[in-house]
Amino acid sequence: MKITTILTLCLSFMLSAGLQANSQADPLNSVMWDYNRQIFLGNNAEYVFDDRIKVGVPQFAEDPTQVPVDIDATALTGEIVRIVSWADMNPIQHIFTYYPHPDVLPKVSMRIKVQQATPVRAAVLTKDGVWHIGSSWLEAAGGGCTTPSVGNADPYWESHLGETKSRVFKGAQSSRYKFRVxxxxxxxxxxxxxEFFIHQVELRDESGRALARMELSPPVSENPVITFDLRTTDAKHHLWLRDNNGNEFEKAL
Structure with a gap:
């Protein structure tokens, strides 16, 4: 009887502790936070709002189809398993899921579409199973997700689909790869x-090993511009992409 009582008390304490760990109020007070949290992190996932996760957005999105977003988790200690980013108020919330290799800095930049003013999130999962959440509020007039792409009115993109331009910026201890497709x-x-969009992106080394993997969603802007930061300066890399129609593209960087 006593053992049963002790076990019951222990279980109650653990459940209470778990609820407290996952009951943090959203600093941006979004009505969509709890819904999106369950979708992207899991209903019982352990998370914490963390100022070390930087989500850079402009004060106002003058062009809602081309909004620059910078995600920086370099201040976070511990091995990073993946990074998930979404916009709360978009009709398609998911922006990307990023799987960085230890040789790649947990930092990425791109442009996105937004339908209206919205919180933009970055959730970083560390090896200990905890999600670290960074958030920023983005003001926008809206309509970016329901605006037809310019390419649909221009036959140019059909003959240049997947054409990629890239630049490499080498620093003292790292390299930055920026590409546009x-x-x-x-x-x-x-x-x-x-729906027609690039779904998979991989930055590969000379042996074909993927150093960075990304799964993109349609809110990424037309003619995507994406930036990766590597911890090396002398290695050669190439880019591999696949869209949702099965088209594959490859480019040496």
Whole structure:
């Protein structure tokens, strides 16, 4: 009887502690926080709002189809398993999931579409199973996700689909790879225009090993511009991409 009582008390304490660990109020007070948290992190995931996770956005999105976003988790200690980013108020919330290799800095930049003013999130999962959440509020006039891509009105993209331009910026101890690929990145939210977007991105070394993997969603802007930061300066790399129609593209950087 006493053992049963002790076990019951221990279980109650652990459940209470778990609820307290996961009951932090959203600093941006978004009505979509709890819904998105369950989708992207899992209902019982342990998380903490962490100022070390930087989400850089402009004060106002003058062009809601091309909004620069910078995610920086370099101040976080511990091995990073993946980074998930989303925009709370978008009709398609997910932006990307990023799986950085230890040779790649947990930092990425790109441009996205937003439908209205929204919190933009970055959730960083460390090896200990804890999600570290960074958030920023983005003011925007909106309409970015339901605006037809420019490429649909221009036959140029059909003959240049997947064409990639890249630059390498070498520092004393790291390298920055910035690339731009021609692709309409259609969301499927515009009448008679189906979903058509780059879904997978890999930065590979000379042996073909993926140093950085990303899964993109339609809110990434048309003709994506993405930046990776590597801890090396002398290695050669190439980029591999695949869209949701099965088209594959490869480019030496």
């Amino acid at each position: 021609i692709h309409p990145m259609d969301t499927g939210l515009v009448g008679s225009i189906p």
